[in-house]
Amino acid sequence: MKVMVLVKATEDSEAGLDPSPEFAQLLEKMGKFNEELVAAGIMLGGDGLKPSKDGKRVAFDGKSRSVIDGPFAETRELVAGYWLWEVKDMAEAVEWVKRCPNPMPGPSEIEIRPLYELSDFEEMGTPEALKRHEDLRKSLER
Template sequence: MRVMVFVKATKDSEEGIKPTAEFRQMLEDMGKYNEELVKAGIMLAGDGLKPSSQGKRVAFDGPGRTVIDGPFAETRELVAGFWLWEAKDMDEAVAWVKRCPNPMPGPSEIEIRPLYEMADLEADLGV
């Protein structure tokens, strides 16, 4: 089962990189964790995202398109980074997330969402 694992944004991540000893240690710990994921055959892709102030959104309304400049409100709803994993099942994905070093200074959250596979779509759509 493929899952997308989202590191949720925090006030700190939205402020951008801070070259502190704590931040350097967090990067080192996360690098070691990513190596474990790769060696275990779990990690397919992953990366950190720049703050939403450097992003854009495109809103759709029928044929109309509106570009919205960041930063975006509700930091707790934003994503600061992601992994794409191949896990046996959701339990395995949860077990790997529990092993993750805290990805942010202070409290943080990681969300796990399964991806649709072709078999899911075929079953749901009767294809």
């Protein structure tokens, strides 16, 4: 089972990089945790995200597109970083997250979301569409 593990943004993460010794210690702890994930064969990818002031959103309404510049107001709705993990089930993902160092100086949250698998779409997709998605997935793995 693949899961996306989302580190929710806080006021601290939205403020940007912090040159303090505490931040350096946090980077060290997170690096060690990432090494554990890789050694266990769990981590497929992941990164931290720059603050929303550096981002953009594209809003869709029918054929219309509009670009919205950051920063975005609702910090609690933003993501500050992510991992992509391969785990046997949600319980294993939860256990790994519970071992994670607090990713922020203060209170924070990490959200775990399972990814759809191609089998989830078998009843509604055409054989051609399903094959196209499977071929793309295989191409990305190479």
